[in-house]
Amino acid sequence: MGIARMDTNVQNIHREAPNILITGTPGVGKSSLCQRLSEIVGMQWLEVSRIAKEHNCLEEYDPVYQCPILDEDKLMDGLEETMCTGGNIVDYHSCEFFPERWFDAVFVLTTDNTTLYDRLTNRGYTGKKLDDNVQCEIFNVILEEAKRSYKEDIVFELSNTVPQDLEDNIGKICQWLQHWFQRRSG
Numbered sequence: 001m002g003i004a005r006m007d008t009n010v011q012n013i014h015r016e017a018p019n020i021l022i023t024g025t026p027g028v029g030k031s032s033l034c035q036r037l038s039e040i041v042g043m044q045w046l047e048v049s050r051i052a053k054e055h056n057c058l059e060e061y062d063p064v065y066q067c068p069i070l071d072e073d074k075l076m077d078g079l080e081e082t083m084c085t086g087g088n089i090v091d092y093h094s095c096e097f098f099p100e101r102w103f104d105a106v107f108v109l110t111t112d113n114t115t116l117y118d119r120l121t122n123r124g125y126t127g128k129k130l131d132d133n134v135q136c137e138i139f140n141v142i143l144e145e146a147k148r149s150y151k152e153d154i155v156f157e158l159s160n161t162v163p164q165d166l167e168d169n170i171g172k173i174c175q176w177l178q179h180w181f182q183r184r185s186g
């Protein structure tokens with residue numbers, strides 16, 4: 001993705017700073033990127049899985065997918081004010097249930113399938129959980145979900161397989177942020 005194609009949507013100029021969503025299959029590198037990015041640009045990193053756990057936004061455990069089910073309405077209500085203010089980097093492995101108006105850009109991280117398999121195996125994933133996540137990546141499930149849920153011109157795919165990709169992707173997002181602030185100030 002070239003920066004020339006990274007159109008900057010500045011519809012939500014009432015915000016002091018944009019909100020961006022970093023999404024993708026588990027293991028593609030969202031947390032690694034968000035942590036570095038938030039340190040560099042000073043925006044708030046909202047790790048949705050951790051916030052949901054800390055604020056009791058989890059319902060019963062799904063035995064098939066071996067993960068808790070999110071109470072989406074409770075989570076959305078709790079985040080609404082923060083999101084209206086802006087300046088947030090939201091990190092989650094799904095994207096369709098967030099209000100569309102929350103985000104100025106949606107970055108979907110993608111990874112080479114073999115690399116993802118190795119990363120998830122190293123994490124201890126096995127069986128159905130491992131297979132489902134790798135298939136999710138093979139079939140571009142999150143990228144398609146993002147394109148269905150948000151205007152296509154705010155959805156950007158960022159390939160994230162090797163360490164240099166992480167640096168490059170942070171650079172691309174920083175450029176996008178710079179454009180947003182430039183266009184907001186007119």
Ligand SMILES: Nc1ncnc2c1ncn2[C@@H]1O[C@H](COP(=O)(O)OP(=O)(O)OP(=O)(O)O)[C@@H](O)[C@H]1O
Nearest residue numbers: 026027028029030031032093160161162163165166
């Ligand atoms: N660009 C990269 N090059 C090499 N390794 C990477 C890169 N990005 C992340 N990793 C490694 O991949 C693994 C998974 O990364 P990370 O935990 O950030 O993924 P995640 O998408 O946040 O996963 P989850 O959704 O489960 O929280 C980590 O071991 C991390 O160090």
